[in-house]
Amino acid sequence: MTILPASLPSVSVAGRTIAGDDLREAAGAVADRVAGAGVAAVEATASLETVVAVVGCLLAGVPVVPVPPDSGPREREHLLTDSGAELVLGGEASGAVPVDVAARSTSSWAEPAEGTALIMYTSGTTGPPKGAVLSRRAVAACLDGLRDAWAWTPDDTLVHGLPLFHVHGLVLGVLGALRAGSPLVHTGRPTPAAYAGAGGTLYFGVPTVWGRIAADPGAAAALRAARLLVSGSAALPAPVFDALAAGAGQGPVERYGMTETLITLAGRVDGPRHAGRVGVALPGVGTRLVGAGDDGIGELQVRGATLFDGYRNRPPALDADGWFDTGDSARETAEGWQLVGRTRDDLIKTGGYRLGAGEVEAALLDHPAVAECAVVGVADDDLGQRVVAYVVGIGDAVSGQTLIDHVATQLSVHKRPREVRFVASLPRNAMGKIQKSRLA
Incomplete structure (x- = not known):
C-alpha cells in the first residue's frame, strides 16, 4: 500500500514554503539520485530539505533512516552501520549528498506499494538503539486509522514543531499531513508564540509544549479557533489538560x-x-x-x-x-x-523524547572518572521526567557539569543528564542488580 497520494499539499517549515507540485518534483530529483540504493540515511533537521529527502526516498522505494541532527559520533556511527545505509542525504558531513529544494525532475516516479518505508531507531534500555523496520502498509494503516479517529481531511491545516527523526514528528506530523492532503505548517521550534501565530485547525504537541502554551494565556487563547489539539509521546498532566480546556476552549x-x-x-x-x-x-x-x-x-x-x-x-x-x-x-x-x-524502569520520557537509561549509562562509564553509575527519570513539572545520573566517582573529583558535557558529546543532546548526584555506592539486591527504585 502506498503512503503518498497523487496530489500533495503545501508544506512550510520554519517560514519556508513549498507548493505540493513543487514538492513532488523536488522529491523526484532526490529519487533520481537515490534510485537503486538499499537504504538511505537522512539528516533529519527541521527543514524542507528533510521533507524533500524523505518523500524522494519513498518515491524511489528506498528505505529511510532518519538521523537525529544532534547525534553524537558513537550513536551516529551505530545508526549508519547497523542500518546498512549506503548514502547520507543532507547535512554537512563529509560525503553527504546535498538536497536542493529548488531542484526539479521530470521523471514520473510511482511509489511502490510494498516494502520497507522507514528504519527508525529506538532507545534501547540495555544497549545500542535498535532499528525498527516499518513497512509502507504499517505506516498507511496507522495514518488511515488516525484520519478516521480525528476526522482529518484536506480542509485541515496541521501545525506542529516536533523533531523530524521521531514517529510523532515525521510519520504523524509529515507523512500524516501528506496522506491526508492537509497543508502542513512546521514551526521550526514548538514555542507558544509560533503555535499561536500559525493559524491551524489541527495541532500536535508533547506535554512539555502544551504545558508552556497553557502557561501563556495569550497563546492558549489563540488556539480557540483550532478544531482539535492532540498530545502524545508521554502522559499529559491533568493540570495542563485543565488549563488548556480553560484557555484554549478544549483539552487535547x-x-x-x-x-x-x-x-x-x-x-x-x-x-x-x-x-x-x-x-x-x-x-x-x-x-x-x-x-x-x-x-x-x-x-x-x-x-x-x-x-x-x-x-x-x-x-x-x-x-x-x-x-x-x-x-x-x-x-x-x-x-x-x-x-x-x-513495566520496566529503564525507559525515560523527557520533554516528549523516549530514551534508554542504558545508553546514557554507557556514555558516562566511558569517562575515566566514573566507576559506576545509574540513570533514572525523576518527575519534573516541565519535562515530565528529567534525566538524573547517580555516579560513583574514581580518584580526583570531577564536576557534574563535566560529565553532562561528556554525554552530550557522545549522544544526542537531549539524552544528557540534567543533574548528576555523586554517591559513595549504588543500592543493589542480593544478585548484585542495581535497585533503581531506591534511587528514583
Missing part, C-alpha cells in the same frame, strides 16, 4: 504508540476526553492485558496492521500469534485506555 485528545507499533490507541474527536486516557484501539489493532490483577492493571500487548516487521539484525520481536509486548502497564476504562507506567 491523547494517543499511544511506540516506534515498533506506530499509533495503536487514540482518543477520537467525537469521543470523551479525559487527562490520562489515550482512547481506543485503531481499526485493525488488537489489544490484550497479560497478568491483570483485581485492579484491572496488566501488561499491555498489541498486534495488528500498524506493527513493525521486526528489529534490523535482531531476532523476531513478535510471538507466534503476532503479539508485541509493549512493556507498559495499563487498564481499560469506560473513558478509554489508561497507561499506568512502564
Whole structure:
C-alpha cells in the first residue's frame, strides 16, 4: 500500500514554503539520485530539505533512516552501520549528498506499494538503539486509522514543531499531513508564540509544549479557533489538560504508540476526553492485558496492521500469534485506555523524547572518572521526567557539569543528564542488580 497520494499539499517549515507540485518534483530529483540504493540515511533537521529527502526516498522505494541532527559520533556511527545505509542525504558531513529544494525532475516516479518505508531507531534500555523496520502498509494503516479517529481531511491545516527523526514528528506530523492532503505548517521550534501565530485547525504537541502554551494565556487563547489539539509521546498532566480546556476552549485528545507499533490507541474527536486516557484501539489493532490483577492493571500487548516487521539484525520481536509486548502497564476504562507506567524502569520520557537509561549509562562509564553509575527519570513539572545520573566517582573529583558535557558529546543532546548526584555506592539486591527504585 502506498503512503503518498497523487496530489500533495503545501508544506512550510520554519517560514519556508513549498507548493505540493513543487514538492513532488523536488522529491523526484532526490529519487533520481537515490534510485537503486538499499537504504538511505537522512539528516533529519527541521527543514524542507528533510521533507524533500524523505518523500524522494519513498518515491524511489528506498528505505529511510532518519538521523537525529544532534547525534553524537558513537550513536551516529551505530545508526549508519547497523542500518546498512549506503548514502547520507543532507547535512554537512563529509560525503553527504546535498538536497536542493529548488531542484526539479521530470521523471514520473510511482511509489511502490510494498516494502520497507522507514528504519527508525529506538532507545534501547540495555544497549545500542535498535532499528525498527516499518513497512509502507504499517505506516498507511496507522495514518488511515488516525484520519478516521480525528476526522482529518484536506480542509485541515496541521501545525506542529516536533523533531523530524521521531514517529510523532515525521510519520504523524509529515507523512500524516501528506496522506491526508492537509497543508502542513512546521514551526521550526514548538514555542507558544509560533503555535499561536500559525493559524491551524489541527495541532500536535508533547506535554512539555502544551504545558508552556497553557502557561501563556495569550497563546492558549489563540488556539480557540483550532478544531482539535492532540498530545502524545508521554502522559499529559491533568493540570495542563485543565488549563488548556480553560484557555484554549478544549483539552487535547491523547494517543499511544511506540516506534515498533506506530499509533495503536487514540482518543477520537467525537469521543470523551479525559487527562490520562489515550482512547481506543485503531481499526485493525488488537489489544490484550497479560497478568491483570483485581485492579484491572496488566501488561499491555498489541498486534495488528500498524506493527513493525521486526528489529534490523535482531531476532523476531513478535510471538507466534503476532503479539508485541509493549512493556507498559495499563487498564481499560469506560473513558478509554489508561497507561499506568512502564513495566520496566529503564525507559525515560523527557520533554516528549523516549530514551534508554542504558545508553546514557554507557556514555558516562566511558569517562575515566566514573566507576559506576545509574540513570533514572525523576518527575519534573516541565519535562515530565528529567534525566538524573547517580555516579560513583574514581580518584580526583570531577564536576557534574563535566560529565553532562561528556554525554552530550557522545549522544544526542537531549539524552544528557540534567543533574548528576555523586554517591559513595549504588543500592543493589542480593544478585548484585542495581535497585533503581531506591534511587528514583
